[in-house]
Amino acid sequence: MKHIKTLNNANLKKTAVKGGCGECQASCQSACKTSCTVANQKCEK
Amino acid sequence: MIHKFNLNGYFIVLDVNSGGVHVVDELTYKLLDFVADPLPEECPREVLEALTPEYESEEILETYGEIYELYRDGILFSADDYAQFADRMVASPIKAMCLHVAHDCNLRCKYCFASTGDFGEGRRLLDFETGKKAIDFLIEKSKGRHNLELDFFGGEPLMNFDVVRQIVEYARSLEKEHNKLFRFTITTNGMLLDDAKIDYINKEMSNVVLSIDGRREVNDKMRPCINGKGSYDIILGKYKNLVEKRGYDQYYARGTFTKYNLDFADDVLHLYEEGFDQLSVEPVVSNPSEDYAITEADFPRIFSEYEKLAKEIIRLKKEGKAINFFHFMLDLDQGPCAIKRLRGCGCGNEYIAVTPDGDIYPCHQFVGMKEWKMGNLHDGSFNFKMKDYFSQTTVYNKSDCGDCWAKFYCSGGCNANNLQYAGDVLKSHKLSCELEKKRLECAIMIKAALAE
Ligand code: SF4
Numbered sequence: 001m002k003h004i005k006t007l008n009n010a011n012l013k014k015t016a017v018k019g020g021c022g023e024c025q026a027s028c029q030s031a032c033k034t035s036c037t038v039a040n041q042k043c044e045k
Numbered sequence: 046m047i048h049k050f051n052l053n054g055y056f057i058v059l060d061v062n063s064g065g066v067h068v069v070d071e072l073t074y075k076l077l078d079f080v081a082d083p084l085p086e087e088c089p090r091e092v093l094e095a096l097t098p099e100y101e102s103e104e105i106l107e108t109y110g111e112i113y114e115l116y117r118d119g120i121l122f123s124a125d126d127y128a129q130f131a132d133r134m135v136a137s138p139i140k141a142m143c144l145h146v147a148h149d150c151n152l153r154c155k156y157c158f159a160s161t162g163d164f165g166e167g168r169r170l171l172d173f174e175t176g177k178k179a180i181d182f183l184i185e186k187s188k189g190r191h192n193l194e195l196d197f198f199g200g201e202p203l204m205n206f207d208v209v210r211q212i213v214e215y216a217r218s219l220e221k222e223h224n225k226l227f228r229f230t231i232t233t234n235g236m237l238l239d240d241a242k243i244d245y246i247n248k249e250m251s252n253v254v255l256s257i258d259g260r261r262e263v264n265d266k267m268r269p270c271i272n273g274k275g276s277y278d279i280i281l282g283k284y285k286n287l288v289e290k291r292g293y294d295q296y297y298a299r300g301t302f303t304k305y306n307l308d309f310a311d312d313v314l315h316l317y318e319e320g321f322d323q324l325s326v327e328p329v330v331s332n333p334s335e336d337y338a339i340t341e342a343d344f345p346r347i348f349s350e351y352e353k354l355a356k357e358i359i360r361l362k363k364e365g366k367a368i369n370f371f372h373f374m375l376d377l378d379q380g381p382c383a384i385k386r387l388r389g390c391g392c393g394n395e396y397i398a399v400t401p402d403g404d405i406y407p408c409h410q411f412v413g414m415k416e417w418k419m420g421n422l423h424d425g426s427f428n429f430k431m432k433d434y435f436s437q438t439t440v441y442n443k444s445d446c447g448d449c450w451a452k453f454y455c456s457g458g459c460n461a462n463n464l465q466y467a468g469d470v471l472k473s474h475k476l477s478c479e480l481e482k483k484r485l486e487c488a489i490m491i492k493a494a495l496a497e
Pocket residue numbers: 018019020021022023024042043044045380381382383384385
């Protein structure tokens with residue numbers, strides 16, 4: 001494409017089907033303890 | 046839903062539901078103002094008219110064609126079909142615990158949300174018996190989960206380090222039999238660190254959070270010792286020692302910024318220059334009446350500071366340097382699954398806090414709010430109804446989040462902040478939202494810059 005560059009494979013929808021195993025870190029445990037940003041957590045799958 | 050923004054010379058379009066991130070040219074950016082779902086295959090005449098003569102019609106048609114292709118592929122204006130998953134959300138096993146081993150502290154930080162360590166409940170330490178019960182509780186309630194997290198928190202947990210060791214040993218002794226893996230973390234102000242504690246922490250703790258606000262004068266203004274003197278000179282060397290021995294891995298140097306250091310990028314960079322490359326410096330959340338409180342009037346300054354920091358991080362990374370700022374961390378491909386993103390922090394549902402008295406709360410920031418006490422380890426009480434309530438706190442049940450472009454990154458914000466400052470767990474704390482959204486834009490822009 002000439003006008004648009006897509007940076008990722010945009011697969012969020014697929015992750016809904018197989019996700020939710022709950023093995024990953026609870027978000028507040030990692031660093032902040034005062035706020036919530038989930039997108040920076042790692043998936044354990 | 047899409048969200049577009051122009052930052053540091055990049056035109057960026059986020060497709061909210063697919064998670065697609067597109068860097069576009071100015072024409073595409075403008076064209077998107079004139080289209081909405083559902084897109085017709087042919088470029089509408091109004092679009093052509095609106096953008097000529099500024100652009101050649103041939104170019105406009107070509108650009109529209111590209112936009113349409115992404116739309117057809119489901120990575121632009123993609124539909125929101127997650128509500129079905131949100132409706133099916135049920136209570137989860139409890140797998141993470143914040144264990145308040147000391148409701149006491151040896152610093153007097155001015156912004157402390159724990160009222161100088163005791164959460165308004167009187168100074169006390171957790172005893173080993175209560176710690177054992179906490180571990181037993183976690184093992185029992187985490188059925189179906191292998192990885193368990195336990196954060197030693199306070200107050201200041203190093204004031205009760207012998208009990209910390211006993212609890213670690215006790216938990217480790219049960220791992221095999223119950224097929225669990227404990228991941229311990231500790232959040233400390235550093236005052237009592239010595240070589241023995243450092244070695245123990247580096248051996249047993251999978252993450253360690255080291256509190257320090259940045260430059261000496263900034264840190265010492267808000268983080269004085271009990272005698273009023275600054276803490277910076279006492280803790281800095283200890284932190285360096287810990288991090289070096291640890292191999293610069295799995296730790297955070299973590300600070301808070303307030304109205305007194307709105308130039309907080311300099312504090313982040315100061316910590317970086319002192320040798321820390323895992324950094325987290327975050328806005329104070331407080332009552333707006335505090336003199337150090339951040340208010341909306343500070344936004345322009347804070348936003349430009351986040352931008353400055355983002356640019357500096359891009360520069361350092363392009364030079365091959367390692368630097369990680371917690372709130373700019375973002376993995377566009379391998380991040381958490383959509384299900385995790387619907388519910389965010391998990392407080393009161395898969396995460397709980399336990400106090401020295403054995404009281405159970407939804408999370409550390411709820412501690413001391415009597416009406417939110419969930420139970421007690423000694424009398425065996427536990428409020429499953431409250432747990433169910435928290436299991437339903439998805440972005441689709443929060444009034445402002447459903448329509449918010451940041452919902453799958455922020456996941457509905459902090460329930461405790463929502464309650465304290467917006468009056469309801471399910472209402473968003475607007476001040477935090479604006480800061481969160483700005484950080485996300487910066488984080489995405491960094492990805493765009495580094496993809497060049
Ligand atoms: S480990 Fe991955 S799939 Fe499992 S809940 Fe966490 S993010 Fe989702």
